[in-house]
Amino acid sequence: MNGFNFYEKFSKNFREHPYLTRTLIVCAVSGGGGGLVAYSEGNLLSGSKVDKLPEAGKPKKKVVVLGTGWAGISFLKNLKNPSYDVQVISPRNYFAFTPLLPSVTVGTVEARSVVEPVRNIVKKKENINFWEAECFKIDAENKKVYCRSVTNEKEEFVVDYDYLVVAMGARVNTFNTPGVEENCLYLKEVEDAKKIRRAVIDCFEKASLPNMSDEERKRILQFVVVGGGPTGVEFAAELHDFVSEDLVKLYPSVKDLVKISLLEATDHILNMFDKRITTFAEEKFHRDGIDLKTGSMVVKVTDKEISTKEIKTGNTSTIPYGLAVWSTGIATRPVVTDFMKQVGQANRRVLATDEWLRVEGTNSIYALGDCATINQRKVMEDISSIFKKADQDNSGTLTVKEAQAALKDICARYPQVELYLKTKNLKSFVDLLKQSKGDVKESSEFNIEEFKSALSQVDSQMKNLPATAQVAAQQGTYLADCFNRMDECEKKPEGPLRFRESGRHRFRPFRYKHLGQFAPLGGEQTAAQLPGDWISIGHSAQWLWYSVYASKQVSWRTRSLVVSDWMRRFIFGRDSSQI
């Protein structure tokens, strides 16, 4: 697990894109919001690092990266080709190690320990510039992005690009539940985690004040977590630890009034994990006194009450609460929704890319991480082309030998084929053909109908990748690798055969390699689901978690801080100062 350079030696391929000549439009553009919008050539700063032109004299290709989360930073860290002029635009000047955010909410680790300035990360790369600003509009047609300073809303500017890398992440999905935005806290950003930390202490301080009924104190100390995914579960566990290990000592008069509830709409929490983990987690929460309400959907939130509906019975009930954390899933950001309309994806819920992470309907925009999903091409859509390409002697039928020859390219282009073979325990593509036709020899032949029927179930293996840090980071590394070898692979494509056209794809498509997932459950116990269906639950998994998370840190600074935070917590407990 140590080698969390997830993807370094993996998928080295990338699809071609037509090189479009860069259009230079230098003019003042009036933008939204009534503010000043001016055109930026990217090298306006006197003494800026980006002034340099590449040796050949031709201007560098401009790459604009939107976002500095897992995807964006992993792209920047791995981009080693100095022949791009890179502009990074993000409303946050730091990268945050988001898997530790639940720990930050209660001070198990400090917010400062999980962040690293972007400028520090790219310090040694002279061709990368960072601007702390928010992109509020992507103009795909004119290849521009419109940005706004985060500290001064009137300060707007425009940046043009040759390649755009969209890695803006997602927003919290409230499912339009009334009152959520006004009354619930989220757990997506570092600021969110800090808010929760302050709010938890607030609740304890408020409930300790005089002149209050016990009922009111109970309400204030009712903590509700909405969403039984890994984030919600980990937060509930961390909160329980904070209360039972630290706060009970400092607030003895109200400690018996505290209650933590976890609401989940489906029947089980952590339902993306193995059944054993789910069961263990549910039992542990039961032992810890965390109230688990599954099959119960939130329909409304007011400032003091959460209304829920039991999905099976339709019965509604209300829970008076003091603090509610909403952690149910993600949705597309408005700027991305607007961009989707421009590129003909108005009807989709999530921005779609092809297997090379290029946004469908564009030729120089890439999207990765939580803000996009890969729209994996179906085998059935291309079945005739595949058959035709594999049929090297143009006989109209496919021999086993011909099928075997095309196998590598088919699996590379359509990873669901490989996955299907693995799932069905078939040793090769040929076994699959054999399965539908009975015993076959090298010279056996298949017509297109038999070929189709053999592959008919394959597309059912297609799944969207989860919206995790791991996926985003692997995508960033993959895309950086493609950018690093763009020219090289232009000359010598290394991707699979183009079944519908001639030649080969420039790069291999992106492939996700799942390295396992953790679910910390509090009390120094963690559940780990590792590749090969290896399940580990308990203290040993917690120590694995510590070592993996320490090794995954983006810098030695954050690594040493996180580790010392853990030690500090063991020695002194968590701090409850209201800052």
Next chain:
Amino acid sequence: MNGFNFYEKFSKNFREHPYLTRTLIVCAVSGGGGGLVAYSEGNLLSGSKVDKLPEAGKPKKKVVVLGTGWAGISFLKNLKNPSYDVQVISPRNYFAFTPLLPSVTVGTVEARSVVEPVRNIVKKKENINFWEAECFKIDAENKKVYCRSVTNEKEEFVVDYDYLVVAMGARVNTFNTPGVEENCLYLKEVEDAKKIRRAVIDCFEKASLPNMSDEERKRILQFVVVGGGPTGVEFAAELHDFVSEDLVKLYPSVKDLVKISLLEATDHILNMFDKRITTFAEEKFHRDGIDLKTGSMVVKVTDKEISTKEIKTGNTSTIPYGLAVWSTGIATRPVVTDFMKQVGQANRRVLATDEWLRVEGTNSIYALGDCATINQRKVMEDISSIFKKADQDNSGTLTVKEAQAALKDICARYPQVELYLKTKNLKSFVDLLKQSKGDVKESSEFNIEEFKSALSQVDSQMKNLPATAQVAAQQGTYLADCFNRMDECEKKPEGPLRFRESGRHRFRPFRYKHLGQFAPLGGEQTAAQLPGDWISIGHSAQWLWYSVYASKQVSWRTRSLVVSDWMRRFIFGRDSSQI
């Protein structure tokens, strides 16, 4: 310097106060702000620690402490007598080690490392309760304080007391300069330091954005510090270090535009220090490129400009700025001003106490730290009483022997006498009398006029104590010691003679013991002025500073955090993430 229990073995005296029977008024009171105000008996929480009655069966005396700064916490830490029922009320649930705030502004140490929860500090003392609320009114007549929850303004309550300890500190003094409140940052609270830290990074990020004139960038990177006292000077030095050691590497394109200016109305910075220190500091700032504008008063601040007036010439000028920190002195909080009106101090600028820290015009309210000053009684006011008391044989004249017998009590009651003798290098009070009468023998006699003339210059030695953490902490310890031995000293008073009345004062008056002061100047150099006029400037003083500040920490947690922050800074530099 290590023994920073400043005061443990010092002044053990305290004046008598009439024990008033506690008035119990249990009723609903309507309060300001339209919110609910109800009456609190202090033990409303079920299972609260304060329910216990002392063995004798009589109710415990109620002590209410307002504030958890240096004075309040030092009082609470040293209060060892369990026979009081103590309620602590403060808008912040933590104690902050304020001398490190300038370091917090730039991340040399983290905010979290300089705070410790009040509940943690008093955890072992069962008779102390803490409420996170703001006192907005003191009702001295009815012995009540009106409080408001800091998180919910509508939540108000009333607490009654037998003894009130006012340790609320002070607010920043803007001298009613227009625009200061709206545009300047302060440096009094932890929140202020965190705001400054974010604002400094903001300036660098803003100035790095495209589409900006160099003039505008220069304005944004013009940092102005108003006030050349220890806080302002230390902040300017810390900011200079942050910029030159860390930010220049991350913001190379704008590094040459940064300018730090320090404005001071008098002729020199650090004018409470020795001349050598002032000169060294001014020269060091000059070398560092910190622009020092002395003799220049701020008359107006707008959102982008500071207007100053040269005091000697009356010339005005304006400085465009990006960030201004105002650190010029302190003023009385509104709630204290209101209280002063109630106790007949409406005409004073600062709340006055007697030498036993009791608020003048009250008999059960004490005030300490920055919110009050000691109104030292003048010898000249009491000269007849002193003379009369010393004249044991009622002869109308004083022999040297009689004067010597009264000496200890006079010096204890009027510390200025002792100070005067020390300053004039007189070995004893008798030397002083000799001075005015020439050579004297044991049997020599003085009449009252000669006595007066000998002491006429003594009151000139009276000085207000500085508004420092050291004074506040010593006062807290002193007052706690008095409370600890209240009954004991009631029976056996240990204070000086009451010159105007009969008997002795219960306790010795408060005496401040100056243990020295530091002025960190940046670049690992500090100026230290220690008792006995010992001056140390440079790296050695910096190491002394490190060890003193580490030893002075309120808990082992903060001590280890502060030290590890210093180490982290040496290794990794200061973090510039915008959180």
